[in-house]
Amino acid sequence: MTDITAARPPEASFLKSLRQTAIFKSALVQPWTYTTGAVLLAVVAGALLASTGRIWGVTTALTFWGAWGWELVGGDPHSWTYFKDTAPGFNNPALNFFTDPATMIDVGLIFGALVSTLLASQFKVKNVKSNRQIAGAILGGLLMGFGARLSFGCNIGALFSGVPSMSLHGWVFMVFIFLGAMLGSKLLVMYFIGEASISTAPVPQAAPAAVVAPAAKPGGIKRIQRTHVERKENTTQFPIGIAVLLVLIVICWYFFAVQKSLMLAIFWAFGIAFGFILQRARFCFTAAMRDPCLTGGTNLTKAVIVALAISTVLFTALQASVLIKGGTLDQAMKIGYVAPVGALHTPIGAFMFGIGAVISGGCASGTLMRVGEGFVQQWIALPAFCIGGALGAVTWPVWKDLLMVDMTSKYFLPQLVGGFIPGVVLQFALLFGCWLLADWWSKRQTQA
Numbered sequence: 001m002t003d004i005t006a007a008r009p010p011e012a013s014f015l016k017s018l019r020q021t022a023i024f025k026s027a028l029v030q031p032w033t034y035t036t037g038a039v040l041l042a043v044v045a046g047a048l049l050a051s052t053g054r055i056w057g058v059t060t061a062l063t064f065w066g067a068w069g070w071e072l073v074g075g076d077p078h079s080w081t082y083f084k085d086t087a088p089g090f091n092n093p094a095l096n097f098f099t100d101p102a103t104m105i106d107v108g109l110i111f112g113a114l115v116s117t118l119l120a121s122q123f124k125v126k127n128v129k130s131n132r133q134i135a136g137a138i139l140g141g142l143l144m145g146f147g148a149r150l151s152f153g154c155n156i157g158a159l160f161s162g163v164p165s166m167s168l169h170g171w172v173f174m175v176f177i178f179l180g181a182m183l184g185s186k187l188l189v190m191y192f193i194g195e196a197s198i199s200t201a202p203v204p205q206a207a208p209a210a211v212v213a214p215a216a217k218p219g220g221i222k223r224i225q226r227t228h229v230e231r232k233e234n235t236t237q238f239p240i241g242i243a244v245l246l247v248l249i250v251i252c253w254y255f256f257a258v259q260k261s262l263m264l265a266i267f268w269a270f271g272i273a274f275g276f277i278l279q280r281a282r283f284c285f286t287a288a289m290r291d292p293c294l295t296g297g298t299n300l301t302k303a304v305i306v307a308l309a310i311s312t313v314l315f316t317a318l319q320a321s322v323l324i325k326g327g328t329l330d331q332a333m334k335i336g337y338v339a340p341v342g343a344l345h346t347p348i349g350a351f352m353f354g355i356g357a358v359i360s361g362g363c364a365s366g367t368l369m370r371v372g373e374g375f376v377q378q379w380i381a382l383p384a385f386c387i388g389g390a391l392g393a394v395t396w397p398v399w400k401d402l403l404m405v406d407m408t409s410k411y412f413l414p415q416l417v418g419g420f421i422p423g424v425v426l427q428f429a430l431l432f433g434c435w436l437l438a439d440w441w442s443k444r445q446t447q448a
Helices: 010-019 022-029 034-052 059-072 081-086 101-119 133-150 155-160 168-192 238-258 260-281 285-294 299-322 329-333 344-362 364-373 374-393 396-402 411-418 420-447
Strands: 194-200 221-224
Touching: 010 299, 022 059, 034 238, 034 260, 034 299, 059 101, 059 133, 059 155, 059 374, 081 374, 081 396, 101 238, 101 260, 101 364, 101 411, 133 168, 133 364, 133 374, 133 420, 155 168, 155 194, 155 285, 155 299, 168 285, 168 344, 168 411, 221 329, 238 260, 238 411, 260 364, 285 299, 285 364, 285 420, 299 329, 329 411, 364 374, 374 396, 411 420
Parallel strands: 194 221
Antiparallel strands: none
């Protein structure tokens, strides 16, 4: 009689044993802590800025995708005034989907999240459960895309990269994206999902840290606790994940060795890293904005503030190096992302973005991450996001004048308070105040 066990390839036994180890489970199966995600995202974003001189952004590429889509059906986005005024690189004849560094980050993010999910054997297509979810995805995507153009940024470019740059624009964006999320949370409950509740029951680890699920009755929104539980393993997904990872490495090599583009290879690798970290830590900016309104939880909100503080340390070190070498504040201001800030376009755009992120179930980075995880709702939201961005770009001549956009109104906190050191002190004081506010809010909700 043949011994089937003995005939099993040694590699299969090794992989099975590897997947049972505590190290493997803690690194690739169980969710990382929010703090771990915050630290890693901040460090990787700082490394991106230090190595390339560019901040992590998401929505500019999505606007390009929408414009290229319009070009495919016979339109001429290269004639749009928006790109001539704000993104002249779009009209570079050599620029396309496969040569755009920002696109490489966004696509890499999707695949980084996919690889993370496959290695954990947790990939599953999550279908939409109602027409209201579809409506939320479309409307939310359009609002985010259009709002990102009005405000010159999103939760990544304007918030996660803008605030650590000590940009006044970043701080104004932060305030109004939260206000938008508050309204979006109310709209979500009233029209798209149902009342909020907290579930303390253990759930499979395939579920994201912040789960929005439709329900026929009140109680449709549930902030699921991060309880470690075991689930039946899908043994085919891990090797598929390894195969996909190898393909991504080959693509990185192709950019470097064949296309002779070190920058494309770097942006591709950083995108994969961002997607992997976001998925492993279930680091969701939408949940950070939505949860305080719906469930009172602020753990993820405080983790975002920690990430902003760490990024500030890294960004200001780069800015300070310019000053130490004899540079001016204006030169230091160019390290990071300081966008034009206005009394109308920044608040309105950020407010629209906050509403859209909540009702669609994902912000800019969250939408891309959940596309990789298999969320059909985000598969619908992503093209709507691109269309919204394109609409914002093509209507630029209208809202530029209507909202009194001044492209020179770029303000850096140290410029406003009379020096680099006072600016840094103010920056950390504001971040600490935000953390105290979030902590007070969670305790207030618990006591209530």
